[in-house]
Amino acid sequence: MTNPGQDIHALAAELYPICRSITGSGVRKTLSRLEKLIPLTRHEIPSGTSVLDWTVPKEWNVREAYIQDLQGKRLIDFQNCNLHVLNYSMPVRKRMTRAELASHVYTLPDQPDLIPYRTSYYSPNWGFCLSQKQWDAIPEGEYQVCIESSLEDGAMTLAECVVQGRTDEEVLISSHICHPALANDNLSGVCVATYLAKSLLASPPLRYTYRFLFVPGTIGSITWLSLNRHLLGRIRHGLVLSCIGDAGHFNYKKSRQGNAEIDRAMIHLLQRSGEPYGLHEFTPYGYDERQYCSPGFNLPVGCMMRSVHGTFPEYHTSADNPGFLKPESLAGSLRFLESVVELLDNNLTYVNQAPYGEPQLGKRGLYRATGGNGIADANMAKLWILNLSDGYHSLLDIAGRSNIPFPLLAESARELECAGLLRTASSEHSLVFRTAS
Ligand code: ZN
Secondary structure, eight states, rough: OOHHHHHHHHHHHTTTTTTSSSSSSHHHHHHHHTTHHHHHHHEEETTTTTTEEEEEEEEEEEEEEEEEEETSSSEEEETOOOGBBBTTTOOEEEEEEHHHHTTTTEOTTTTTTBBBBBBBBSSOOOOEOOOOHHTTTSSEEEEEEEEEEEEOEEEEEEEEEEEOOSSSSSEEEEEEEEOOOIIIIIIIIHHHHHHHHHHHSSSSSSSSEEEEEEETTTHHHHHHHHHHHGGGGGGGEEEOOOSSSSSSSSSEEEESEEEHHHHHHHHHHHHHHHHHHEOOOOOSSSHHHHHHHHHTTTTOOOEEEOOOOSSSSSTTBBTTTTTGGGHHHHHHHHHHHHHHHHHHHHHOOOESSSOOOOOSGGGGOOOSSSHHHHHHHHHHHHHHHHHHTTTEEEHHHHHHOOOOOOHHHHHHHHHHHTTTTTEOTTTTTTTOOOOOO
């Protein structure tokens, strides 16, 4: 049996060298690789398209880039690491002194071995990102500087994979696909989402429809929201996945609503995980949850992370490479997400059909008389469900109140439903018990 952690890691390592940005061929190439695993619908949005308060930018591609001495020796070469080019650099081909070059060079003096990741999407610029050591090793003198890039009218690519469920109510899973050679941020999110979609596609249809978005950060989610306003009413829950492949523990940032079902589901599962975790209130900074949770949309979308962006030394540097990803962490993130799906999909609200006194479970074969903790738990699960299923408490509410694991409650609820003792509550709460007479 293959280990999903190894498979996800191998996929991330394969995608790592591709030069991605918010537009361009690197994103398309990445999506083509994902399409070998899951079906994707792509949308090419032309440059210049107005999307909410933004405009889709020109398409950026880069063929080569280097700093070369006058003997023709390449000191810095984009082919070795695509972080070397300031993302969205304008083309440049010029002979210049080291001093002239200096204002276009980005380094990390406090982390002298690492190459920074820098972008200049919305203000025209060009530049090179180097380790401080590489920069220090370049002596005074003249250099041939070349960035062979193009910034032209083209398109921005968005992709989605829709796993149709039994209903059109949706769960949104979004990951940003715009970062070049960076592994945790966010090939981890992209690759785990791909494997989650693959696993859902191979399963019997779930209650919810699961929509996986692979979009460039900020402009991509803004564009998707702008083009899909008609779908937003269907979204019941959502997660942004970012930095979920490193050795750190889980961190969850709540949706703007703060007490949405996704927030309560994540907290419940994290509390029961037996592992350390971090919980964060919503802030209007971070990844695409900022857009999904902008006040006009206010969608119930939280953000699942391991190490939080901006807080680990590898963040946005060349040290965020495939070696920073742990196969067991990737596998653990996939497993956790599968448990989130299981919870959301089964978190129904029921109405006890025999609410006057306890229904006799034994005569229906629902009461396990013999000893053993597991059996007692199964009985307790049924008693809790029958007691709290008044049309107002969901299974997640019951899990919180009873401290019984959600999967056991879900299984017990199915048994009770089959026996005619439970019915799912209709949304309008018309099934509240009649007063006993
Ligand atoms: Zn980032």
